[in-house]
Amino acid sequence: MKILLIGYGTMNKITARLAEEEGHEIVGIIAGSGKDAPYPDFKTIDEAGADVAIDFSHPELLLPLLEDEVKTPLVIATTGQKEEIVSILKEKSTSLPVFFSANMSYGVHVMNTLLKKALTMLDEFDLEMVERHHNKKVDAPSGTLVKLLDTALEHRDGSYPVYDRSNVHEKRKKEEIGVSAIRGGSIVGTHDVIFAKDDEVIEITHQAQSKEIFANGALKAANVLVNRPNGFYDYNNLFEER
Numbered sequence: 249m250k251i252l253l254i255g256y257g258t259m260n261k262i263t264a265r266l267a268e269e270e271g272h273e274i275v276g277i278i279a280g281s282g283k284d285a286p287y288p289d290f291k292t293i294d295e296a297g298a299d300v301a302i303d304f305s306h307p308e309l310l311l312p313l314l315e316d317e318v319k320t321p322l323v324i325a326t327t328g329q330k331e332e333i334v335s336i337l338k339e340k341s342t343s344l345p346v347f348f349s350a351n352m353s354y355g356v357h358v359m360n361t362l363l364k365k366a367l368t369m370l371d372e373f374d375l376e377m378v379e380r381h382h383n384k385k386v387d388a389p390s391g392t393l394v395k396l397l398d399t400a401l402e403h404r405d406g407s408y409p410v411y412d413r414s415n416v417h418e419k420r421k422k423e424e425i426g427v428s429a430i431r432g433g434s435i436v437g438t439h440d441v442i443f444a445k446d447d448e449v450i451e452i453t454h455q456a457q458s459k460e461i462f463a464n465g466a467l468k469a470a471n472v473l474v475n476r477p478n479g480f481y482d483y484n485n486l487f488e489e490r
C-alpha cells in the first residue's frame with residue numbers, strides 16, 4: 249500500500265517503520281513540525297496520492313484537514329474531541345471508507361465486548377474505571393476509557409460519570425461511574441474496569457505492553473479498509489462481508 253501518515257510523532261514513526269518492514273511505501277506525511285521526517289510533507293490528504301492515510305495526530309492537526317474534500321480511505325486513531333471527529337468522519341464516509349478506533353488493539357475491542365456482557369450480569373455492582381498512560385499523553389481520560397464509559401452509560405439506565413471525586417463530599421451513589429486517569433513514566437496504556445460490591449470485586453483489564461500493537465492494528469485495518477466500499481467502520485463491522 250502507498251501510505252500517507254497524518255502526524256509524525258511517537259506513534260506514526262513506529263507505523264512508518266513497521267509499514268516499511270512489511271513492504272508498504274510511505275509516500276509522505278502531514279505533520280505539525282515533522283522536522284526529522286525522511287518523507288515529503290503534504291498540506292492536504294488527497295495530494296499525496298496514497299491508497300490510505302493513517303492518522304495518529306492531534307485534533308488541531310486532523311480537523312482542519314477534514315474540512316477539504318477527501319477521497320483517500322482514512323484510518324483514524326487520534327483521541328480527544330471524539331464527538332466532533334466521529335461526526336465529521338461519518339459525514340465523510342458516504343463518499344470514502346473510514347475506519348475509526350480510539351484503540352487500534354483488537355484486544356480492547358474484545359474487552360469492550362466482555363464489558364457489555366458483564367454489564368448485563370452485574371447491575372448490583374458499583375462501577376469504576378481507571379486508565380494509566382505515559383507522561384507525554386495530552387488528553388485525559390483516554391479515548392479508550394471514553395469508549396468503555398460510553399458502553400457503560402448505554403447499558404446502565406440513569407448512570408453518570410464522576411471524574412473528580414475530590415469535589416464530592418458525600419457517599420458514593422449507585423448510579424455513579426467513577427473515572428480516574430493516571431499519568432506517569434512510559435506506561436504504554438492500561439485500562440481497568442472494576443465491578444465492586446460487598447465482599448467481592450471483578451475486574452476486566454487490558455494492558456498494552458508495546459506501542460507496536462496500535463501501529464500494527466492500524467496497518468491491519470488499513471489493509472482491509474482499502475478493499476471495502478464507502479462507509480464508516482470500526483472493529484464491530486470491519487471484518488464483516490457486506
Ligand SMILES: NC(=O)C1=CN([C@@H]2O[C@H](COP(=O)(O)OP(=O)(O)OC[C@H]3O[C@@H](n4cnc5c(N)ncnc54)[C@H](OP(=O)(O)O)[C@@H]3O)[C@@H](O)[C@H]2O)C=CC1
Nearest residue numbers: 255256257258259280281305306308309325327350351352
Ligand atoms: N487509537 C489508538 O490505538 C491510539 C491512539 N493514539 C492517539 O494518537 C495521537 C498521537 O499519539 P502520539 O504519536 O503518541 O503523539 P505525539 O505527541 O508523539 O505526536 C502527535 C503528532 O501530532 C502533531 N500535533 C500535536 N499537537 C498538534 C497541534 N496542536 N497542532 C498541529 N499538530 C499537532 C505533532 O506534531 P509536532 O511533533 O510538531 O508537535 C505530532 O506529529 C494521540 O491522540 C493519541 O492519543 C495513540 C496510540 C494509540
Ligand SMILES: O=C(O)C1=N[C@H](C(=O)O)C[C@H](O)C1
Nearest residue numbers: 327350351385390391392437
Ligand atoms: O496516547 C496514547 O498513548 C494512547 N492513546 C489511546 C487512548 O487515548 O485511548 C490508545 C492507547 O491507550 C494509547
